Amino acid sequence: MTFLQQAALLSRSAATLKVAASRPAVRSAAQLQLRSLATVADTVFPANKAAPKPVYNAPYHFDSEGKPKAVPAALKLKSGQVFAGTSFGAQQSTFGEAVFTTSLVGYPESMTDPSYRGQILVFTQPLIGNYGVPSQEKDQFGLLKYFESNKIQCQGIVVNDYATEYSHWTAVESLGEWCAREGIPAISGVDTRAIVHLLRDNGSTLAKLDIGNEALEHQAVADFPNPNERNLVAEASTKEIYELNPMGDVKIALIDCGVKENILRCLVARGAAVTVFPWNHDFNQVLDQYDGLFISNGPGDPRAAMTTVKNLATAFQRPNVKPIFGICMGNQLMGMAAGMDVYKLQFGNRGHNQPAVNQQNGRCSITSQNHGYALMDASLSDSTSSLASKGWEKYFVNANDGSNEGIRHKTLPFSSVQFHPEAKGGPQDTEYLFDDFLNLARAEKVKNASKPFFVPATEPVVGKPVEVVV
Template identity: 45%
Template sequence: MDKKISLVLENGQSFSGYSFGYEAAAAGEVVFNTAMVGYPESLTDPSYAGQILTVTYPLVGNYGVPENKTDANGLSLFYESEKIHVSGLIISEYSHEYSHWNACKSLGDWLKEHKVPGVYGVDTRALTKLIREKGSMKAKIVFNSPNEIGFIDPALENQVAKVSCKKIIHYSRDVARHVCTDKCTDKYPTDTQKTVVLVDCGVKHNIIRCLLQHDVKIIRVPWDYDFNTLEYDGLFVSNGPGDPEHCEITVKHIQTAMKAGKPIMGICMGNQLLAKAGGATTYKLKYGHRSHNQPVQLANSNRCFITSQNHGYAVNTDTLSDEWEVLFTNMNDGWNEGIRHKTQPWFSAQFHPEAASGPTDTAFMFDMFV
């Protein structure tokens, strides 16, 4: 029988369950994701750093975990980064047996390898309803005593600095190409090859894979690196975890880049940092958007796209200057899902056009950028 374990919330409520991961206490912000599949991609998404992830789909673990194979660029073929980033995983029912063509281990064994606790047997429906009513909150996973570990507020720490690369990394087109063929187009021959500076705020590997499909050279730089000293054709600002207020130095570098008038695209955290560089502000959402099924509407049209999302902060569109306009809007709650400059080639998406996992309806945004 698996060991009993508890999830304790900052409001004093607790949820009991059983351990199927690493047996050590952990703390963070508890959030929920409504996607039905994609736990290997979600757990390795750096945007989840500092968070305890609750999966609302009742059965998890039935297709195991794929082998950590990499391509010639060192990019994972099946994961979104080099490791699990969540602080803990909360699910309803855990499948101790798994079956899938590329599975090599169980979800529980994978969590143990990365020293991440997992809890099953939790009433995730009740937990999700609580988060929707009260908002995301601090929580901790404990084994022996509620005082085993203290609460942690990940918003107070610079999560981007924790997950960003520590040195410059170069990428070029290679065998990673086949991974993204159903997600990104392949229209640009080698004689039009451009160089893209990718600001790594916690970039997902599939963003890099999708850019490589367009045959660009990529210079991946740390979040606080002054990329304006480099020669490049376009600037790409990635997704990332936590509060964008910690990235003021990145915002200043983006503002310097704007003076050159080169194309800029942002995703998720990149949307928020581009908005801040344009003079707007951001704010924390009550419980955020984390799912495969968020509908967004393209501005000045009746076109709707189903998108994959993972963010807890949003752009305050009321603070956008007259030089900027809304590009996408969330159809569930009206929150911002992207912006663009009216005269310069600068635009962004709050959602994930590259998905992984999730729908790829908006992969055309990479075409727009290139």
């Protein structure tokens, strides 16, 4: 190697070392910038300044010396089991029906879903709260962008590991702060796998979420009130009639049994003008003013909404039928109006991974579900049954447990599904069902538009005798 080659090699080596030495600094600066943008509780602070005092989100309270301390909590099942943990929500106890969800994401949507009203929600996803809670921002239709209603609907929540530090660009507060602000108790540090095994093997059970120093005392709970004995539909439904997107090209009457915001969004975003009615409103009195009828989801036992069932039975018999579509409880109410009964599932179907098979084409869709009751649809398999002879048939069937996932009429524009096609926070495989329903409603509008609104009376010609042909 010549002298010039050796010099060039040494020069390149020195340049390489210089670049390599500079890379960690560049990478470190990029990391610090990302952390300052994404992490809520950042430990990096400017030089020569004291570190900020730590901010303790719920579940922390403070002792007499100002030190944070955990508040005991316990989930007590009616079947006798007790699960001890730590509170991270409101410091008050509550009762409800313990149910579990297999959803991996979407806890803000699940907790604000009116279908969870009266229930203590157990999350099978171990880590909950890691992306905080978003704001109450609304979209162009005046609907909440990140929630399914304007408040937490479940009675309480149970998680394995609560993330005290959250990280998300839409977050404005922690999950614990949100629960505490809305008066919802929450517990972490429990074995949710064991709880789910109990609920799967023995069925959903009543429970108490006990908060405070006395929570761990072995005291038997005297009574477990059953929320399903209340009319939860009436509690969740709107009390007043209101309109959304009034300039839409097709008019839909929606019966609110506990409707989710994203159901409303899926309708108005497709151009529909939606009028929302309370669950017990007699929509048959005004149905001629609309192009379609929609029955929403809702909480609890569908047999508490028999007024809606009777109104639907009347709508099925109208000479001028309107397209009718139902979701979740809407499926159960339409089935009951047709003549079917309902039963309570052992532990319900709640999550974003439920397979539903379309009986018309054999296709299986992954769906989002949240229900504890189902239709008894065995009679629809018998072609000689009265329901089958009236034209009703199965629409979708759950591939896991064989339970009903929807019904439809063979000749009339009536159909419903047990799952949630809108699936905010979940799969959107079946969102096309909104298009199918609105296409029927638009066809109904075109049909009615071709009819005259009134028929003018024919005036007789004065002085001309009327000829009678014998």
